[in-house]
Amino acid sequence: MDFTLSKEHAMAQQLFRDFAHREVEPLAQEVDEFHRFPRETVDKMARCGMLGIPFAKEYGGQGCDTLAYVLAVEEMAKVCGTTSVILSAHTSLGAGAIDRFGTADQKKKYLTPLATGEKLGAFALTEPEAGTDAAGQQTKAVLDGDEWVINGSKIFITNAGEADIYVVFAMTDKAQGTRGISAFIVEKGTPGFEFGLPEKKMGIRGSSTRELIFIDCRIPKENLLGREGKGFGVAMGTLDGGRIGIAAQALGLAEGALDKAVAYVKERKQFGRPIAKFQNTQFQLADMKCEIEATRWMVYHAAATKDAGQPYTVEAALAKLKAANVASDVTRRAVQLLGGYGYIQEYDVERMMRDAKITEIYEGTSEVQRMVISGALLK
């Protein structure tokens, strides 16, 4: 057992850290305040190959692995929750679904532009009546000659409107429940495919979250992703990978907040000395660090398990549950350590606290992760 990063992972981590510091951090407050999608950052990530980290070179990817991708999401999240979720939803979900379940032709046509960063990806499962209960899908797809005709809507879709390629789930046989769900690849600009208004969110405000609306949207028959009726497996399989990405995001948010807290308590003086000299501060920091380090190895372990080609559903659920919990806890403690300043936008930690909350909700709530973990225990 070796708990050190390989030289290539360590150098990749340094690259992501430099990029985050120079390109992402300076925009973090602005994209949050004005709910602005950081397109320029996405373009820069594309140029640096950061939108195709785990994918094969054959399809325009970087030929790295899940651990390298996790390091990228983590470093972005340390300074900007928004940027990290754009990267994660694109890589794990949009491109990830096609990478894992697509045919060679589908990968060539759709994964390649996603992996090179020429196009951005998204993943659309959630509906007003179908969140955790994916079988409640109302969106329908009907085969008409050589085309599927999709009708219905999806909500809370990350990267909606900004992404070019969407993996969309729809019922092809309602009577079959989860066995009646199928997955499709839909391109932005397809007639009958529109977007709702952007949602106003508590956190990750620079990321785009919108409704997808399908009215007699016709797509080619060959855009079925995976087999008909196997969409539930596509969704769950993709979300397993996505959970590692969100766990990395949560880890990064916690680390970013701890970095801010450590810097602040050395400067801030009360009763004639820096508040770092008070034992309450020291114990808070120690507890935050302890939780972060435990989380780090759970997240890296989940990634390494996936990279080893072993089943990782439970590892991903464990990592996401723990990391989301720690992100919320550590960012809240950071705000408390900064006191009044912690509540002020300029000091960043209030944004990190708002950003952290979503990690307990999306890509499977913490309750879903508990279901997955306990399900494996009680099998």
Next chain:
Amino acid sequence: MNIVVCIKQVPDTNEVRIDPVRGTLIREGVPTIMNPDDKAGLEAALRLKDEMGAKVSVISMGPMQADLVLREALAMGADEAYLVTDRAFGGADTWATSCTLAAAISKMDYDLIITGRQAIDGDTAQVGPEIAEHLQIPNISYAEAVRVEGDEVVVKRQYEDRYHTVRAKMPALLTALSELNDPRYMTPGGIFDAFREKTVTIWTRADVPVDDGNIGLNGSPTRVFRSFPKTVKAPGMKIEEGVDESVQFVMDKLREKYIL
């Protein structure tokens, strides 16, 4: 076209402290980086490669740890990497360093050699031009812009108050300023390839055709007499007059010091 870029691994001087007694850099525990001027030189080479096609080789003299900075260059897009390393080369001053590097480069194909202007840990700016002297090729220092026209390299050369545009027949050497460009990031895939697919060729004493008298500490004519931290300059002067009076005062002072 074959381009050879000399790069040096240096301590990140933003992180470095000075030993108050010995007056030397405390290098222990300080992260290392690619020397910024060298990185600009590498970027210039990679841009020439992108524009007109070229093979870019990087070379460094240093301890085995300098392997990392060469891998970084490979991850940015360099094609080949060479590390000149041997205890016999240790303790070299700029003379011994340039003799060693020139001898190593003489084994390689080159049309253009690019070095950084100077390294942030030594600030001598001597090694690049000395390599050109040893190889008896033209040297253009302080390059702020570079292009290649036929068999000539055209360089915008920076001076304190002006530029010169200088043209030289290749093979030639130029020294790059960090202002030359904004170096690209490595790519994640480039990093993985640098460690998993590519190799750094190691050249030890036996591989480098250079006289014993010109290498290492013994081949170094320079002796450091004393080193000390830079003394703090006198504090500035505050002028609390009206605008016109202040401007007049400043102008008078500048004339007094023959700056104007």
